[in-house]
Amino acid sequence: MAQYSRVRGSVALLRLTNPPVNALSAAVSRDLERAVRSACADSAVRVLVLRGHGGTFCGGADIRELAGLVDVPFRVGVSSLVALVDAVEAAEKPVVAAIEGVALGGGLELALGCHFRIAHGQARLGLPEVTLGLLPAAGGTQRLPRLVGFPAALELVATGRDVSAEEALALGLVDHVTDGDVEEAAVEFARRVADEPLASRRLSTRPPPRPADLDTLLQVALERAQRRARGALAPVACVQAVRAAATLPFTQGLQLEQELMAALLPSNQARAMQYCFFAQRIVGKWSLPGGANWRNSPARAVSRAAVIGLGTMGRGIAVSLVRAGIPVVAMETDEKQLRVVTAMLEREAAKQRRSPDSYLQLVQFTLERRDLGDADLVVEAVFEDLALKKRLFAELSSSCRPDTLLCSNTSALDVDALAAATRRPELVVGMHFFAPAHVMKLLEVVCGARSSPVAVATAMQLGKRLGKVSVAVANCPGFAGNRMLKPYVEQASFLLEEGATPQQVDAVLEDFGFAMGVFRMSDLSGLDVGWRVREEAGLAGPTVPPGESARRRHGCRYSPLADLLCEHGRLGQKTGRGWYLYEGPGGRAATPDPWLHDFLDQYRRRHGLRPRRIDQQEVLERCLYALANEGFRILEEGVAAGPEDIDTIYVLGYGWPAHRGGPMYHVAAVGLPAVLSRLEHFRRLHPDVPQLRPSALLRHLVAEGSPPISRWRELLKGLRSQL
Numbered sequence: 041m042a043q044y045s046r047v048r049g050s051v052a053l054l055r056l057t058n059p060p061v062n063a064l065s066a067a068v069s070r071d072l073e074r075a076v077r078s079a080c081a082d083s084a085v086r087v088l089v090l091r092g093h094g095g096t097f098c099g100g101a102d103i104r105e106l107a108g109l110v111d112v113p114f115r116v117g118v119s120s121l122v123a124l125v126d127a128v129e130a131a132e133k134p135v136v137a138a139i140e141g142v143a144l145g146g147g148l149e150l151a152l153g154c155h156f157r158i159a160h161g162q163a164r165l166g167l168p169e170v171t172l173g174l175l176p177a178a179g180g181t182q183r184l185p186r187l188v189g190f191p192a193a194l195e196l197v198a199t200g201r202d203v204s205a206e207e208a209l210a211l212g213l214v215d216h217v218t219d220g221d222v223e224e225a226a227v228e229f230a231r232r233v234a235d236e237p238l239a240s241r242r243l244s245t246r247p248p249p250r251p252a253d254l255d256t257l258l259q260v261a262l263e264r265a266q267r268r269a270r271g272a273l274a275p276v277a278c279v280q281a282v283r284a285a286a287t288l289p290f291t292q293g294l295q296l297e298q299e300l301m302a303a304l305l306p307s308n309q310a311r312a313m314q315y316c317f318f319a320q321r322i323v324g325k326w327s328l329p330g331g332a333n334w335r336n337s338p339a340r341a342v343s344r345a346a347v348i349g350l351g352t353m354g355r356g357i358a359v360s361l362v363r364a365g366i367p368v369v370a371m372e373t374d375e376k377q378l379r380v381v382t383a384m385l386e387r388e389a390a391k392q393r394r395s396p397d398s399y400l401q402l403v404q405f406t407l408e409r410r411d412l413g414d415a416d417l418v419v420e421a422v423f424e425d426l427a428l429k430k431r432l433f434a435e436l437s438s439s440c441r442p443d444t445l446l447c448s449n450t451s452a453l454d455v456d457a458l459a460a461a462t463r464r465p466e467l468v469v470g471m472h473f474f475a476p477a478h479v480m481k482l483l484e485v486v487c488g489a490r491s492s493p494v495a496v497a498t499a500m501q502l503g504k505r506l507g508k509v510s511v512a513v514a515n516c517p518g519f520a521g522n523r524m525l526k527p528y529v530e531q532a533s534f535l536l537e538e539g540a541t542p543q544q545v546d547a548v549l550e551d552f553g554f555a556m557g558v559f560r561m562s563d564l565s566g567l568d569v570g571w572r573v574r575e576e577a578g579l580a581g582p583t584v585p586p587g588e589s590a591r592r593r594h595g596c597r598y599s600p601l602a603d604l605l606c607e608h609g610r611l612g613q614k615t616g617r618g619w620y621l622y623e624g625p626g627g628r629a630a631t632p633d634p635w636l637h638d639f640l641d642q643y644r645r646r647h648g649l650r651p652r653r654i655d656q657q658e659v660l661e662r663c664l665y666a667l668a669n670e671g672f673r674i675l676e677e678g679v680a681a682g683p684e685d686i687d688t689i690y691v692l693g694y695g696w697p698a699h700r701g702g703p704m705y706h707v708a709a710v711g712l713p714a715v716l717s718r719l720e721h722f723r724r725l726h727p728d729v730p731q732l733r734p735s736a737l738l739r740h741l742v743a744e745g746s747p748p749i750s751r752w753r754e755l756l757k758g759l760r761s762q763l
């Protein structure tokens with residue numbers, strides 16, 4: 041776990057070894073502390089170099105221990121890590137951290153205990169504890185501000201953002217960056233500093249870094265943390281802890297840090313966020329019904345890609361590919377879009393501190409389909425029209441190399457129908473990106489009935505290379521994410537009919553922690569998107585059978601409110617009005633619109649609906665339980681492999697608050713019997729709404745005694761599965 045050897049006489053090399061990421065479990069921390077003490081006691085040693093194993097320094101404290109997944113009380117883990125960092129800092133001989141790969145969380149705290157830090161040019165450093173519902177509790181909130189200054193530390197701790205070695209050097213977080221062998225560089229460095237006095241290198245002995253504008257900085261940081269946190273406790277605790285670094289002596293600051301950690305660690309929020317962390321790793325371990333899986337199906341290399349259509353989605357996809365270093369042929373007829381992509385690439389290059397040319401030279405714009413011939417993979421991102429896409433796929437099937445993967449960015453259309461239009465259905469797969477595609481971390485990989493393991497493996501792997509979390513789902517209308525959105529949006533519309541207002545519904549959902557309420561979200565994405573889908577499905581517009589009542593379709597309740605808004609030209613932000621009013625077309629600031637309230641009054645009168653007072657609980661339960669109920673159906677049918685897949689999709693793609701774990705985690709936390717009983721209650725009140733009928737899987741789980749969510753995946757394997 042922690043080996044100690046000597047290199048070149050007086051330099052002791054300590055190697056932290058706990059694959060895959062050298063996590064600091066309680067046992068590993070204790071072992072390393074012993075190794076540090078032995079090296080210090082060795083009279084032949086003058087200086088210590090601490091490095092990791094397998095190309096990485098350390099991924100932090102062992103999250104499995106923190107999450108209570110292994111049998112080590114969390115206090116033992118915390119105290120072992122604190123003791124290790126203290127022992128390193130107190131060492132009488134210089135300790136140099138040799139950082140490659142990552143130094144994250146407890147790993148960076150350990151490096152902060154060292155007297156010097158050397159980083160490889162590709163290393164990443166950060167304190168991401170806040171993303172796990174925690175805070176750095178091995179002195180990180182107290183040492184970092186004493187090293188890089190108060191404002192930078194506040195930002196890094198409260199956001200959990202990691203930095204490159206280059207930025208770390210600029211911040212003063214590391215002393216030297218090398219592009220060569222980090223151990224070699226650290227040993228060289230160690231020999232130079234072997235006799236340096238250590239007092240000023242012990243960060244805990246430095247005075248509190250109190251900036252003149254402390255109060256303003258804190259107020260701004262607190263407001264920002266509260267706004268971004270959407271009810272999460274950890275970001276605010278992080279600000280409080282860093283504040284202590286500026287206002288209290290080190291030991292008192294440390295004590296506050298420990299107290300805040302003791303409050304956060306056992307909280308439901310931390311549990312939920314740690315569940316999200318592991319869920320995002322579980323979803324990478326996909327499998328198909330034929331037995332192909334992530335272990336036995338190698339991905340094909342993608343060294344050249346093509347994107348067709350540079351609208352909102354296509355340009356984000358092109359930027360993601362370029363950022364990952366993949367040359368792209370981009371096909372688009374509208375010159376305006378080419379300028380937009382060029383500007384986006386220039387901005388991205390500036391953000392990554394690279395020359396614009398390094399990105400621009402990776403893109404070739406074209407109008408000719410034959411230029412796509414050489415691509416290993418094509419992503420189609422044209423208008424959401426099945427006939428158009430089928431034609432395009434048929435043409436691509438003739439014009440591209442026979443082994444080129446053909447992927448569609450469709451958000452709901454039938455991937456099997458696209459595959460059937462080609463001569464290579466096994467190489468067709470859905471790659472559903474989320475807008476903006478260069479920002480959002482989610483990729484739904486839609487496995488068609490005939491998609492081959494290599495096609496799925498390549499799409500999943502490409503997602504990871506683009507920095508996304510790829511989730512494999514089976515083909516069905518709307519796949520997993522958008523399919524679940526339908527009953528959620530429907531309930532919200534029914535609530536408007538019954539007396540609620542868009543701002544009331546949105547306020548409840550945003551209080552719950554959603555990035556945006558359902559109506560603000562719909563205004564942002566454009567009401568016409570759903571309108572077109574409903575028209576194609578015969579639910580809206582001229583295709584509705586004559587004589588069908590306005591509020592019923594196929595014998596079930598239907599709300600035509602969104603269709604009516606579209607007929608009035610209210611398509612959302614792009615037209616300056618939708619469920620809300622905006623400053624003008626393209627405006628962002630939503631204000632309640634008196635027109636809409638009159639419109640709702642008239643609508644209710646016309647249909648004899650008596651508005652009633654609707655409380656927050658009803659809004660939440662009807663929207664969220666209808667959504668989760670559809671999630672159970674998706675699991676039942678095997679469209680998604682487990683609750684972790686659905687929760688990852690919702691947290692990363694739909695703004696579900698991570699501190700509530702995701703929709704399936706949420707209903708499990710509320711209690712499945714209680715959720716079943718509420719759905720039964722709503723179903724009795726609204727017998728013509730099939731989405732409120734509790735799913736068979738929910739009933740089954742309740743009948744089985746509501747097993748914990750960690751067991752659902754295994755239980756589902758016994759049911760019909762498409763994945």
Ligand SMILES: CC/C=C\C/C=C/C(=O)SCCNC(=O)CCNC(=O)[C@H](O)C(C)(C)COP(=O)(O)OP(=O)(O)OC[C@H]1O[C@@H](n2cnc3c(N)ncnc32)[C@H](O)[C@@H]1OP(=O)(O)O
Binds near residue numbers: 101
């Ligand atoms: C004791 C408390 C005192 C002080 C507070 C300190 C708290 C902390 O340090 S909390 C931990 C902070 N660290 C992180 O949040 C980093 C989490 N890990 C990652 O971001 C990534 O895993 C990585 C960048 C380190 C590596 O990424 P990648 O190469 O893509 O691999 P995977 O993400 O697939 O991970 C591989 C494998 O390792 C497991 N794992 C990763 N980090 C940890 C960890 N800190 N503890 C335990 N296990 C970890 C991950 O689950 C994967 O395992 P499985 O495939 O079995 O799931």
